[in-house]
Amino acid sequence: MLKIMLSTLVSTLLVAGAAQASRLIEPLSEVTVAGTGGEWTTSTITVGGFNLPYQLYTPTTEASGKKLPLIIHLHGSGEAGTENQKQMMVGTRNGPQYFVLPEHQKLQAAYVLAPQTPVEIRWASTGIPEYNLDTTPETVSMTALIALMGELLKSRPDIDPDRVYLAGLSRGGQGVWNAALRHTELFAALVPISGSGSPNHADRLKNMAIWAFHAQDDRTTRVEYTRNMVDAIFHAGGSTRLLRYTEVEFGDHQAGWDTAYGNSQVYRWLIKWRR
Template sequence: MTITRRQLLTTTPVLLSACAALPPAPPQGLAAGEQRPWQLEGVRFWIWLPREYGQRTEAWPLLVFLHGSGERGTDMEKVKVHGPPKLVAQGADYPCIVVSPQLEDNLRWDPERLHKLLAALKARLNIDPRRCLGTGLSLGGFGVWQWACAHPRDLAAIAPVCGYGDPAKVAAMRDVPVRAYHGDQDSVVPLAPHAACVEALRAAGGTASLTIYPGVGHDSWTPAYNDRELLPWLLAQKQT
């Protein structure tokens, strides 16, 4: 059968449209519905791709979880002892991409390094740039406050747990909503500076809440990450 130039011109747009509609497949080494180790920009991390990743064209929200000081090192299994990576390992079906990086020994979370990691993730995955979210506990709580202050356009919202930022700098992130958590008996990271950050952000015109757990010490992350309203709240946030 001979295909005329006219037939080719009329069918090509249809073929291109069909190709454009194909959902992007997971990068090599990753699989939808599984939490696997990966590395970008010199950062090791666990990554969870939703079960429907690769089946739909719509971009996905991204949740970045920053662990505490006790999970630093080279044993990536330690990253899964708390928070979202732990819940995913236990069978939680997160409807978003979840990235849980690991810090090397004795290091702290660096906003510039996180900024570069986010750019690399956006370049390789089907991520909605308006719905990138951050959460972290203890050292990771400090990390998400600092990240949002340094690069407020990176994150649509943050959920810091038992970690605080610099009240003098939070005005820079007034457009980043905050849902914070802390125990009132925390002897490792005191509650008062966290409350001061939340109040400073409100005073600067931002939106922030602080859930305080009575009688709870440093482990406010267990009730925080079991808060059934946390994930829906995060996923509802979107940059304008």
């Protein structure tokens, strides 16, 4: 059952229970841009003729010889495109900006990956509602993302493969659920925000560290979509040691990620997990 703990702004629901084919990969030219305490590098990966733009944050760290986490953030529909900029959410503290905040990088230096899908191609499924994973093919965006992860793990030996974290909002939240359902073995922890999933397959995530967020009054993506995933994980044997669900009491769609990225709790929770 769900245990609801209400505060003035947020009700936190703690759930009492929580073959990749070989493809052509063609990395393109890179441009380096100054970042907060590190550098953002812009690039593109081409997989099977599909181009996936992305930016990669490389932290400035004196932790020589120590492996660092990789945090991947998947954007929402408002940040979709091919210009390799909107997904950065510059001018906010959301998404990629949240993970490179000085206080967070000081707490734990980490690589941050911010890929971008075109408007017409989602991270998962073909629309906002829940879907059946068995009858929904993997999108080319998701295929390219998984290939990119593999390339980064090979080319950056200081990335710890046991500390790869995935977060995302709106269509990106849907992408987080989808990536973990299809490639559970790749991730140490997830932060899906305001997105839908495939509840009939949620048993695959019962041993995964997850902190999900959604606003009760979300008029874009129904709150039931996250509730259904959380409930399904619980019924499959999930536990509160691994699974958290924060349901924002007031606010529309954006309230989900404004809450998740509003303080350092998510970052502190995320970096403690290992695969």
